[in-house]
Amino acid sequence: MTRKSRRLAIISAAGVTLTIAIGLILFALRDSIVFFYGPSELAAKAPPPGTRLRIGGLVKRGSLTHEGSSTVIFAVTDLKRDVEVSYTGLLPDLFREGQGVVAEGTVEGPSRFHADTVLAKHDERYMPKEVADKLKQEGTWRNERSARAQ
Amino acid sequence: MIIETGHYALSLALAVALLQSILPLWGTRTGDTALTSIAVPAAITQFLLLGYAFAALTYAHVASDFSLVTVAENSLTTKPLIYKIAGVWGNHEGSMLLWVLILAAFGAAVAIFERAMANELRANTLAVQGWISLAFLSFILFTSDPFLRRFPAPFEGLDLNPLLQDPGLAIHPPLLYVGYVGSSIVFSFAVAALISGRLDAAWARYVRPWILIAWIFLTLGIAMGSYWAYYTLGWGGFWFWDPVENASLMPWLAGTALLHSAAVMEKREALKIWTLFLAILTFSLSLLGTFLVRSGVLTSVHSFASDPARGVFILVILTVFIGGPLALYAWRAPSLSERSVFAPVSRESALAVNNLLLTTCCVTVLTGTLYPLALEALSGDKISVGAPFFNLTLGPLVAPIVLLMPLGQSIAWKRGDLLGAAQRVTVAALGGLVISIVLVAVIRGGSVFAAAGLGLAVYLIVGSFTDVASRIWARGQGGRVMLARAIGLPRSAWGGAIAHAGLGLTLMGLAATGWGVERIATVKLGQRIDLGPYQATIENFQSRQGPNYTELVGHTVISKGGAYVTAVEPAKRSFPTRQTTVTEAGIVTLSFGQIYISLGDRHADGSVDARLFWKPLVTSIWIGAVIMAFGGIVSLSDRRLRIGFARRAARLRVADSPAAPEPAE
Numbered sequence: 102m103t104r105k106s107r108r109l110a111i112i113s114a115a116g117v118t119l120t121i122a123i124g125l126i127l128f129a130l131r132d133s134i135v136f137f138y139g140p141s142e143l144a145a146k147a148p149p150p151g152t153r154l155r156i157g158g159l160v161k162r163g164s165l166t167h168e169g170s171s172t173v174i175f176a177v178t179d180l181k182r183d184v185e186v187s188y189t190g191l192l193p194d195l196f197r198e199g200q201g202v203v204a205e206g207t208v209e210g211p212s213r214f215h216a217d218t219v220l221a222k223h224d225e226r227y228m229p230k231e232v233a234d235k236l237k238q239e240g241t242w243r244n245e246r247s248a249r250a251q
Numbered sequence: 252m253i254i255e256t257g258h259y260a261l262s263l264a265l266a267v268a269l270l271q272s273i274l275p276l277w278g279t280r281t282g283d284t285a286l287t288s289i290a291v292p293a294a295i296t297q298f299l300l301l302g303y304a305f306a307a308l309t310y311a312h313v314a315s316d317f318s319l320v321t322v323a324e325n326s327l328t329t330k331p332l333i334y335k336i337a338g339v340w341g342n343h344e345g346s347m348l349l350w351v352l353i354l355a356a357f358g359a360a361v362a363i364f365e366r367a368m369a370n371e372l373r374a375n376t377l378a379v380q381g382w383i384s385l386a387f388l389s390f391i392l393f394t395s396d397p398f399l400r401r402f403p404a405p406f407e408g409l410d411l412n413p414l415l416q417d418p419g420l421a422i423h424p425p426l427l428y429v430g431y432v433g434s435s436i437v438f439s440f441a442v443a444a445l446i447s448g449r450l451d452a453a454w455a456r457y458v459r460p461w462i463l464i465a466w467i468f469l470t471l472g473i474a475m476g477s478y479w480a481y482y483t484l485g486w487g488g489f490w491f492w493d494p495v496e497n498a499s500l501m502p503w504l505a506g507t508a509l510l511h512s513a514a515v516m517e518k519r520e521a522l523k524i525w526t527l528f529l530a531i532l533t534f535s536l537s538l539l540g541t542f543l544v545r546s547g548v549l550t551s552v553h554s555f556a557s558d559p560a561r562g563v564f565i566l567v568i569l570t571v572f573i574g575g576p577l578a579l580y581a582w583r584a585p586s587l588s589e590r591s592v593f594a595p596v597s598r599e600s601a602l603a604v605n606n607l608l609l610t611t612c613c614v615t616v617l618t619g620t621l622y623p624l625a626l627e628a629l630s631g632d633k634i635s636v637g638a639p640f641f642n643l644t645l646g647p648l649v650a651p652i653v654l655l656m657p658l659g660q661s662i663a664w665k666r667g668d669l670l671g672a673a674q675r676v677t678v679a680a681l682g683g684l685v686i687s688i689v690l691v692a693v694i695r696g697g698s699v700f701a702a703a704g705l706g707l708a709v710y711l712i713v714g715s716f717t718d719v720a721s722r723i724w725a726r727g728q729g730g731r732v733m734l735a736r737a738i739g740l741p742r743s744a745w746g747g748a749i750a751h752a753g754l755g756l757t758l759m760g761l762a763a764t765g766w767g768v769e770r771i772a773t774v775k776l777g778q779r780i781d782l783g784p785y786q787a788t789i790e791n792f793q794s795r796q797g798p799n800y801t802e803l804v805g806h807t808v809i810s811k812g813g814a815y816v817t818a819v820e821p822a823k824r825s826f827p828t829r830q831t832t833v834t835e836a837g838i839v840t841l842s843f844g845q846i847y848i849s850l851g852d853r854h855a856d857g858s859v860d861a862r863l864f865w866k867p868l869v870t871s872i873w874i875g876a877v878i879m880a881f882g883g884i885v886s887l888s889d890r891r892l893r894i895g896f897a898r899r900a901a902r903l904r905v906a907d908s909p910a911a912p913e914p915a916e
Contacts, residue, residue, distance in 0.1 A: 110595060115607055122611045125644045126618050133639030134623075136632065155635055171773045171860050190771045191851035191862050194485070194823075194832045205635075 135205060140182040140212070148208050156184055156214055157203040165198055177202060177214075188216040254319065257307025258398040261348075264300040264355070265388040267293055271358075272381030275374035279447070287370060290377035291362040297384060298359035301352045305339075308348060308397050312339050318404035321345060321397050327410040327828055329799045337421040338411045343545065343561075344397035346424060350541070351387045353428050354380070357436040357461075368457055375443035376436070383435055386568045394561045410799065410828035419479035423472060427499060430469025431537040434502060436461050437509070438534030441527045442576050445583045455517035455526065460887060462513055462530075466506045467883035473499050474876030485834040485849035487769070487864045489872060492641050497620040498540030501613050505533040508609040511602045518664060519599050524584045525606070531580060535573040536613070542569050543620075597667045601659030608652045615644045653707050653758065656751055657714025661721070675721055676714050683710030701765025708762055711755035715748045746886025753882055756875030763844075763868035770863045773854065779810075783865035785846060786810050787819075792853075800824045800833075805850055805859065807837060816841065821848040821861075843870050 137155040138146065148154065156177055164176035164183075171190060175198075176183040186204050196202065196219065206216035271293035278286030308321075312335050317323040325342045326335060340346040358380040365373055391397070440458045444450045476499065481489040490496060509529040515522045542565045593599045619636045626632055657679055661672035687706030691699060722744070723736045768783045780787045789807045802824040809816045821837030836849040844867040851860030 111603070114604070118607055118611055119614075122615055122644070122648065125647060126615060129640045129643040130622065130636075133643055134634045134636050136634050138633075155633075171771065191849070191860050194834050 137203075139179045140177060140184045141179055143184055143208070143214075144182050144211055147211055150208050150210060152208045153206070154208055154214070155203055155205045156186070157201070158184075160196070160198050160200055160202050162198045177204065182212070184212050184214050186214045186216050188219055190217075190219075192219060253307050253310050254316065254398055254400075257304045257310075258396075260300045260307070261304040261388070261398070262392065264297050264304065264351075265385065265392060267297045267300065268381050268384040268388055270381075271297060272378055272385050275378040275381075276446070279371045279374055284370075287374040290374040290381075294355070294358040294362040294377045294380065297381075298352075298355040301348075301355045305348055305352050308345060309336060309339050312336065312345075315408065316404075317406070317408050318400050318402065319397075320399045320401050323401060323405050323408045325411045326408040327799055328407060330408075330411060330416075331798050333418070333421055334411055334416050338415075340424050341411050341415045341420050344391070344395045344399075346428075347387065347391050347395055347545070348397050349425065350428055350432060351384060351391065353425075353432040354384055354387065354435055357433060358384070361436055361461075365457065371447055372440075372443055372449075372454070372457075375446050376439045379439035379442045379446075380436060383439070383572065386572065390561075390564050390568065394564050407828075410826065413800070413824070413826040413829060413831050413833045414483060416799075416826075417479065417483055419475065419483070423475045423479055426468050426475055427472030430465050430467075430472045431499075431502065431540065433461065433465025433468055434506060434530075434534045434537050437465065437530045438576070441530035442579065444527065445576070445579045448583060448586060450523055450527065450587050452517050452520050455513050455523075458530070459510075459513050459517060462506065462510050463883050463887050465533075466503075466510055467880045467887070469499070469503050469506060470876055470880045470883065473503060474873050474880075478873050482836055482838055483833075485836050485862070487836075487847050487849070487862065487866070489869075492619070492637050494620045495540075495544050497616050498536075498543045501616050501620075502533050502536040502540060504609050504613040504616065505529060505536050508606045508613070509533050511609075512606050515599045515602050519593065521593055521599055522603065522606075524587055527584065527587075528580060529606075529610075531573075531576045532610075532613075535576075536617075538569050538572055542566060594666045596662065596669045598659065598662050598664045601655065601662050601667075604655060605652065605659060608648055608655075612645060612648050612652075615648065616641070619644070650707065653711050653754075656711060656754075657717055660715070660718040660747065660751065675717050676710075679710045679714035679717055682713050683707060698765050701762050704762030704765070705759060708755045708759035711758060712752045715751035715755060719744060719748045742889035743886045746882045746884075746889065748882070749885055750879045750882025753875045753878030753880075756871045756878060757873075758875070760868050760870065760872030760875060763871070764866065766867050767869075768865040770861075772861060772863070773858050774861045774863075775856075775858045780863055782846060782863055783844075783867065784811060785816065785841070785865060787846065787848060787863055789859065789861070792859075795822075797824065799828065800826045802835070803853075805837070805848075805861075807848055809839060809841075809846055819846065819848060821850045823850055840870055843868050843874075845869050 135153050135155050137157060140156065140158055143154070143156060158177040158179045161176035161178040161183055164174075164178075166174050168174055168187075172187060173189075173192060174185060174187045177186055178184075186206075188204065188206075203220045204214065204216035205218040205220075206214060209215050271290060274286045274293075275290035278284065278289070308319075310316075311319050311322050312326055313332070315322065315326055315328050315335070317326070321342055321344045325338050330338070334341075338345075340349040358377055361373065361380070362377060437458055440454070440461070444454055473496075476496070477489045480491070481487070509526065509532075512522045512526045512529055516526045542562075545561065545565055619640050623634050623636055626634060657676045658672050661675045662669070683706040685706075686709045687702045690702035690705060719737075719740065722740060723733050725732060725736070766783075768781075770780055770782065772780065774780060774789055776789055776791060778788065787807055787809055789805050791806050793804050793806065795802050795804055802822045804820045804822040807819045807821060809819060817839050819837035819839045822835040824833045824835055825831070826833065834849050834851075836847055838848075839846050844865065847864040847866060849862045851862065853859045
């Protein structure tokens with residue numbers, strides 16, 4: 102092979118690999134990413150049942166009920182609207198009523214959601230960024246850390 | 252008093268970094284050797300000053316001096332000593348101090364061990380290292396001062412985040428930082444070469460051991476972090492495709508590519524410009540990782556506290572240190588001579604393919620990590636990119652890498668023989684295929700992907716030693732001859748084989764997750780739960796008192812067919828100071844697999860929610876990583892890769908020219 106054809110071979114190999122990779126990335130970005138909504142957004146955008154989503158907000162006080170052996174139902178709220186979330190499995194250590202939570206799962210209706218993963222965070226230092234942003238947006242953000250450090 | 256002197260030493264280190272970053276460069280420009288020779292003592296002095304500052308901060312933590320804000324917010328009088336020491340870097344300020352300390356340590360190591368390196372190259376390298384120091388020391392002093400005092404001092408601290416109170420904190424961050432920051436010295440070598448405009452095989456020889464050191468530590472650091480997350484978080488997962496994890500994976504991918512391309516450069520003087528690019532890229536990705544973790548762009552246990560000023564500061568550092576060298580590269584690289592003619596079937600071609608695939612992997616991970624941030628900034632939409640994305644995009648890239656690894660090892664330099672190489676790996680390929688077929692047809696249970704993955708892993712492990720074996724094996728020769736040959740093989744050949752086999756082991760552990768058993772259930776005391784070949788029974792609960800926590804321990808017996816095997820004690824720990832509860836998973840290793848039990852809430856009737864796993868071969872994920880690092884160490888012990896070898900070789904070459912032919916690798 103001449104120098105030129107070798108260079109061409111290298112460049113085309115690189116081109117093919119990158120094209121395949123980009124194709125895969127685009128395909129995967131369309132099909133395997135998950136959007137994040139708050140309860141109000143969920144109500145406004147009303148995605149069809151079966152859509153995979155992450156929803157986040159606060160666990161509404163007094164809303165946690167156990168159903169059967171290890172299924173729980175609780176409401177996620179942004180203090181305007183609530184979503185009823187059902188979940189089978191172990192709740193994380195930091196899951197509390199009145200604290201931030203992110204649930205991933207599928208939509209069952211405009212205000213019903215079935216979660217297969219629940220993430221909870223304790224204070225704003227470890228609160229999911231999505232929830233903190235949402236709360237700041239809603240104007241219900243309070244800085245627990247500075248309150249505690251006094 | 253000690254605190255004040257530590258603070259003073261930190262400020263002094265900034266001044267020394269300023270000298271180190273300007274004077275040697277000025278010296279090499281003007282040919283003033285007095286200025287050039289400042290680089291070495293400056294690098295050593297800087298290391299000593301930062302070492303003192305770090306020791307002072309450690310003293311404050313150990314002595315529980317709560318007048319320091321960082322100590323007050325992260326320590327407690329009753330905290331065990333190991334966490335008082337590890338707690339020094341368990342917060343933003345202290346971890347940045349550790350970062351610059353390691354940076355200075357690498358500078359000092361080059362100053363001390365690379366004595367006979369071309370003076371100009373060493374001076375320029377240390378000057379570039381000085382720039383990085385300067386940037387990060389200013390960052391520490393202006394936005395995250397670890398020696399900040401608060402009056403009046405509180406009587407008691409707020410304790411360290413319970414999730415971090417783990418032996419992992421003593422090991423994981425230092426390992427990872429040595430890996431991250433180790434790539435800085437390679438970056439400095441690259442920028443120094445761009446500044447002087449000279450780049451030859453000797454450069455690659457100087458740089459290779461440093462690349463290897465950084466790579467070894469990064470490998471261990473990532474593996475340690477993964478294991479820590481696995482046993483602390485209580486979900487039984489070991490990799491979450493969290494942006495912070497990706498931030499460490501990207502420099503690893505780029506560094507692995509760099510390791511291989513530097514070999515080509517040293518042997519054949521090809522891929523020079525590409526190697527320079529990778530050296531810059533690897534450190535840029537390390538910096539990006541630091542930015543993602545430290546700026547508060549992302550929230551996780553790693554981002555200790557977010558402060559917009561810090562984010563902007565690191566963003567500026569990031570722009571300067573990625574943009575600047577890349578501009579320099581664009582300007583200078585075309586003038587560097589490149590002799591990149593190589594045959595399509597040769598070791599160097601195989602390594603070029605390796606580089607192509609690894610960098611593509613890196614780009615993919617980068618896209619998956621930054622896309623959500625970019626999308627949020629542009630459209631406000633929030634998305635999460637997780638395992639499905641990465642499995643789909645990385646799977647098709649990793650499979651060919653693994654298939655080509657043993658093949659590439661069997662191809663000779665300059666002009667190889669593809670058919671011959673393919674013949675040599677037949678045994679390995681057959682082994683892998685048989686395992687896959689047996690798993691799918693006979694044992695069943697797992698998915699086809701898992702079976703294929705396990706087959707691929709066996710192929711890789713056997714194939715890794717094919718080349719070594721074929722060089723040792725001699726028909727009709729006795730064991731002694733073969734042993735002598737085995738010992739006579741270059742250590743780098745052994746190192747490569749071992750590291751590749753380590754990856755095979757990791758792959759095996761990943762594939763074996765397909766046969767795992769997961770139970771999430773409400774368990775009554777005394778109830779027997781089936782977990783693969785074992786059964787678990789939670790027998791009773793006990794309360795215990797720890798130094799700064801109380802715990803509720805579930806005594807669990809593991810049995811097999813009615814016979815007692817062992818016992819595990821999963822627990823829930825409550826830390827009163829922070830009012831948090833942490834789940835301590837009960838884990839027991841049984842022939843490379845693990846039983847993993849983590850407890851949830853207890854119910855009024857005495858039953859408890861629990862998550863129970865049987866994870867076959869799971870330990871081989873981390874054992875594989877340790878073996879990869881061990882392969883790196885074996886390579887490092889190769890006499891041609893030892894630090895300072897280039898100097899001795901140069902002396903020898905002068906002594907007995909014509910130069911001896913290079914030993915074949």
